Amino acid sequence: MAELAGIYAASHGPLIIRKWDSVQPAHQQALTGAFTELGRRINAAKLDALVIISPDHWVNFFIDNLPMICIGVGETHGGPNEPWMMKEFPHQTLPGHPQLARHILDTALESGFEPSVSQRMILDHGFCIPLLKAGIAPLPIVPVVFNDIEPPFPSVRRCYAWGEMLARAIRSMPGSLRVGVLASGGLSHSVGEATMGLVEEEFDRECLAHFGAGDPDALCDFLTERLPRVGNGGSEIRNWVAAHGAAGGRGFDLINYSAVPEVIVGCGFAAWNPVRQA
Amino acid sequence: MRDYWLSKLFFDLQDPAKAAEYRAGRAQVLARYELDPQVRAAVEADDVAYLAPRVNPYLLRFYFLVAGMSEEEFLRRIRATGGNNG
Numbered sequence: 001m002a003e004l005a006g007i008y009a010a011s012h013g014p015l016i017i018r019k020w021d022s023v024q025p026a027h028q029q030a031l032t033g034a035f036t037e038l039g040r041r042i043n044a045a046k047l048d049a050l051v052i053i054s055p056d057h058w059v060n061f062f063i064d065n066l067p068m069i070c071i072g073v074g075e076t077h078g079g080p081n082e083p084w085m086m087k088e089f090p091h092q093t094l095p096g097h098p099q100l101a102r103h104i105l106d107t108a109l110e111s112g113f114e115p116s117v118s119q120r121m122i123l124d125h126g127f128c129i130p131l132l133k134a135g136i137a138p139l140p141i142v143p144v145v146f147n148d149i150e151p152p153f154p155s156v157r158r159c160y161a162w163g164e165m166l167a168r169a170i171r172s173m174p175g176s177l178r179v180g181v182l183a184s185g186g187l188s189h190s191v192g193e194a195t196m197g198l199v200e201e202e203f204d205r206e207c208l209a210h211f212g213a214g215d216p217d218a219l220c221d222f223l224t225e226r227l228p229r230v231g232n233g234g235s236e237i238r239n240w241v242a243a244h245g246a247a248g249g250r251g252f253d254l255i256n257y258s259a260v261p262e263v264i265v266g267c268g269f270a271a272w273n274p275v276r277q278a
Numbered sequence: 279m280r281d282y283w284l285s286k287l288f289f290d291l292q293d294p295a296k297a298a299e300y301r302a303g304r305a306q307v308l309a310r311y312e313l314d315p316q317v318r319a320a321v322e323a324d325d326v327a328y329l330a331p332r333v334n335p336y337l338l339r340f341y342f343l344v345a346g347m348s349e350e351e352f353l354r355r356i357r358a359t360g361g362n363n364g
Contacts, residue, residue, distance in 0.1 A: 058337060062289050063280055083294055150280075150334050192335030194359050232335055 002100075002173035006045040007247045007272035009183040009240045010038055012054075012129035015263040018084050023262045031133075034256035034269040039134030041271055047180040049097040049140045051104070051166065053239040054126035054184040055148035060118065067116035068154045069162065071108070072143035073101040078122040085125045089132055094123055097140035100173060104142065107169035113162065121145070126184050126236075146242070148185060148235040156223045159238040160216055163245020170246075181246050183239035187257070187266035190231025200230050201259040204266040207237060208254055211270070216249035233265070240270070247272035281332040283311045284321070288337040297344045326355035 016023075016031065023031070042050070059081060061067065074096045080089050108115050121143050130136070144166075147153060154162075163181075170179045187207060188200040203226060210219040223241065227234055244252065251273035259266050287308070291297045300307045308318060320328040324347060330338055342352045 058289055058292065058334070058340075063282065063285055063334075149336060192337070192339030192356065193330070194357055194361055196335075196339070196353060196356055 002170050002175055002177040002179050004167055004170045005047055005178040006180040007243050008038060008042060009243050009270045010130040011186060011265050011267040012126050012184050013263045013265040014125055016129060017088055027258060027260045027262060030256060030258040031267060035133040037255050038269050039136050042136050042180060045180055046178060047139055048177040049100050049142060050180045050182055051142045051144060052127050052182045052184060053144045053146055053242050055236055056145045057124050057126060059122045059124040066147060066150055068147045070116040070118050070145040071101055071105050072096060072118045072121035073098055073105060074119040077120060077143060080124050080128045081122055082125055085128060089128050095140045097142050101142045103173045104169040108165060111165045130182060130184050146238055148238055153235055156220045156241055159241040160220055160245040163242035167246040181243055183243035185236025185239045187237060187268045188230050189233030189265040191233055193232055195231050197264045198231055199259045199261055199266045201266060203230050208257060211244060211252045214250050281317055283313050284317050285333050285337060287311045288333055288341040291341060291344045327359045330359055
């Protein structure tokens with residue numbers, strides 16, 4: 001069976017690309033170091049495929065059809081279509097992994113989830129900034145979009161349960177694949193609302209402490225109560241919750257946290273040490 | 279509650295060609311959308327406070343970049359709303 005060989009999380013944010021030159025040198029160093037360490041770990045895991053959980057920033061979906069969760073099952077996915085991202089990202093397309101994606105889809109359906117399905121997804125900056133900045137060697141991607149952007153959102157507990165299901169799916173995939181999971185997004189940020197630009201460092205650090213504490217119920221309670229009261233970008237922490245679920249709620253290892261007002265994001269980077277199955 | 283046609287306008291303007299057309303002449307593009315007259319007037323007046331509760335905040339922010347409002351001016355206006363437009 002396939003192995004869940006690594007679980008990771010990283011922030012993204014357009015200004016990491018668009019206004020990099022405006023980022024203070026100390027923050028540039030912190031972000032570069034964090035992305036580099038993340039990439040080192042992912043490349044060292046020698047993955048055959050990477051499941052990336054990210055929001056869709058109004059690229060694939062609109063309010064006339066907005067899935068809570070969507071899996072990209074196609075042979076190929078489109079690269080980012082944001083003009084500023086297209087200048088930096090070296091690939092116009094990325095390979096999918098239809099067999100793995102289909103197995104995750106089937107497992108989801110057997111487990112009480114009904115995700116939407118995309119045969120060809122455009123992978124926007126949420127997917128591609130971590131790939132680019134961490135220098136992740138090209139590999140097949142199974143994209144999973146969580147609706148983190150427009151209420152109503154999937155519940156925090158549902159995201160945790162999705163992660164648990166994802167781990168079961170990967171570990172029951174026939175063959176000898178080495179599969180990783182990368183959650184992209186968060187931590188606190190606020191876009192297009194009255195608090196725009198606010199990075200809520202105290203919330204972020206409390207959130208990270210919950211990830212590290214190994215009590216998923218407490219984490220879910222905390223986020224269920226707090227996410228509606230922080231900046232809208234904090235909703236993307238749902239993706240981290242899914243990664244935490246995939247890790248069985250254990251083994252959280254914070255690589256770096258830096259509140260970076262220049263990119264208006266509380267930037268977090270983490271890995272989990274997955275519990276090996278007997 | 280989101281305003282569908284306002285949201286559709288902002289969503290469509292993510293296409294660089296449509297954004298260029300919009301910048302060249304708003305009226306021709308606005309005519310294609312079934313905007314409520316008050317909403318259309320708010321678009322024409324760059325009325326951030328009126329539009330904010332009617333559209334997703336990410337699309338709102340993106341729209342005003344496309345429309346040519348400076349980041350500083352957008353921040354000033356959106357912060358002045360003081361409200362929850364999510």
